[in-house]
Amino acid sequence: MKFVFFANTDWYLYNFRLSTALRLKADGHEVVMLSPPGTFGARFAEHGCRWIPLTMDRASLNPLREVVTLYRVVRVLRRERPDLLHNFTVKCAIYGALAGRVARVAAIVNAVAGLGFVFTSETAKARMLRPLVKLLLHATLDSKRSLLILQNPDDATAFVAAGLISQENIRVIRSSGVNTTRFQPRQPHHPHERLRVLLAARLLREKGVQEFVDAAALLRKQGRDIEFLLAGTPDPGNPHSISPEQVQAWADDGVVRWLGHVDDMAGLLTTVHVMALPSYYREGVPKSLIEGAACGLALITTDMPGCREVVTRDGVDGLRVEPRNAQALAACIAKLDDNRELLSRLGDRARQRALKDFDERLVIQRTVDVYTELLHPLDGTAAALRPSP
The missing domain is CATH 3.40.50.2000 (Glycogen Phosphorylase B;)
Known part of the structure; x- marks a missing residue:
């Protein structure tokens, strides 16, 4: 199977989602990373993952520019024809979900870690954008062929209360995980050190x-x-x-x-x-x-x-x-x-x-379980997403 991971920075994909991509690759699947250009993109090749740079302005409010960005995402998805698209952050969730529908991607996972600037800030710009973003989220998230991953129950409650998505389409996976083998305690500190x-x-x-x-x-x-x-x-x-x-x-x-x-x-x-x-x-x-x-x-x-x-x-x-x-x-x-x-x-x-x-092995398995739920809805078990032959 082929998976596309779409985020608004290559830094995010490399630091937060590479481990999931490597797990899928180890199981015999193909993973393509999609993000705006950055200094981390070239590193994916070292891990056997293809990276596609996408021209995209995270802070743009220009309607014409945003339509062009959406068209670029559609074009990539039509060319790559993934079995599943995983979008990260609010803007990528909206654009990826819309583009995925146009490109007829069978399964879409949207992951939002925190509500972000539009929902947390009280600046004039944030207040102006909030109704539009809510409308777009409501139109894109609540689909039979997609699920939303949130990292804490507070956000799940907030999304449902705002009418953005129904509870049954939300899955809570706490954090993106940490490698507890690589991140380990050092030797005991001296009691009087600075x-x-x-x-x-x-x-x-x-x-x-x-x-x-x-x-x-x-x-x-x-x-x-x-x-x-x-x-x-x-x-x-x-x-x-x-x-x-x-x-x-x-x-x-x-x-x-x-x-x-x-x-x-x-x-x-x-x-x-x-x-x-x-x-x-x-x-x-x-x-x-x-x-x-x-x-x-x-x-x-x-x-x-x-x-x-x-x-x-x-x-x-x-x-x-x-x-x-x-x-x-x-x-x-x-x-x-x-x-x-x-x-x-x-x-x-x-x-x-x-x-x-928070061990990343647990988090990755829970994420793979969500993929399985969408790709093999009748199997009902994580074993459905088996390694490719």
Whole structure:
């Protein structure tokens, strides 16, 4: 069988969906990656996956340009003739579902990790787009030959309540998974070594980046010797991205150490103690949190959709902090700096949870089960999607 994975960046497909593609390839199926051009696209060939670059502007509002983009997707699908199309992110879900119908793709899976800018922002642009996006989602998602994968129950409730899709067409798969063999705890930290705190994410304001920097400044003023690391790059396609100049200014002031994009995240995580994500964004299930959990780091996050799927109980498998509250974040970090036994205990609990709920082998199998449900609706078991002969 042939599968096409369609996303709005090659970075996303490479970092979040390559493992699923490799599982399908190992079973004898063909996987084609489809995304706008980027620096990660060429890497797919190293893994035996074909990549098709697609000209597409993530932030465009030009109707003519969007029609041309939709036509390009239809053309690719008609040429490739996949058995199943898997679309990622809201825009690709809409365009992929529409194009898939025109190209007569038999089975379509749409995956949305978080509700995204249009639904979470209160800017004039977001409010203007929201009714149109809702209309398009309602028209494209609720189909007999498609299913929607969401990463947390809060989003499932929100989609149904908004009338976008019926409950029976939703499947909840928590996270895109983490390789718990590659992401493992390091040797025990020395109890008196300098605390190192990491925020790893796209550098968007809603991820709590400003609060992270403000907390670092507060603790430095208190005389604490704590290192704050920021991994990630600005996202020019998102209107809430922090500018590179602003991030560089923070680094130049010595408030944080900016690492930029990190290829070896597993290696970086063996050098830190705490993963912080003080997000006030409707996440799916944040990749940085589950990677930190797999490495046995103490987690600090908020009680926001997606984040609460990883830190389920404050003080048990991580710490929860009030959104948009740098003082509260600083207090949580100081607490871990003072109590290394708590730091270790939270890390151990996080690792246990990662093994139980977020191991990518479990997530991939649940995803393959969704493919099976669409491709072989009468079989009713995951065994229906067997390796090709």
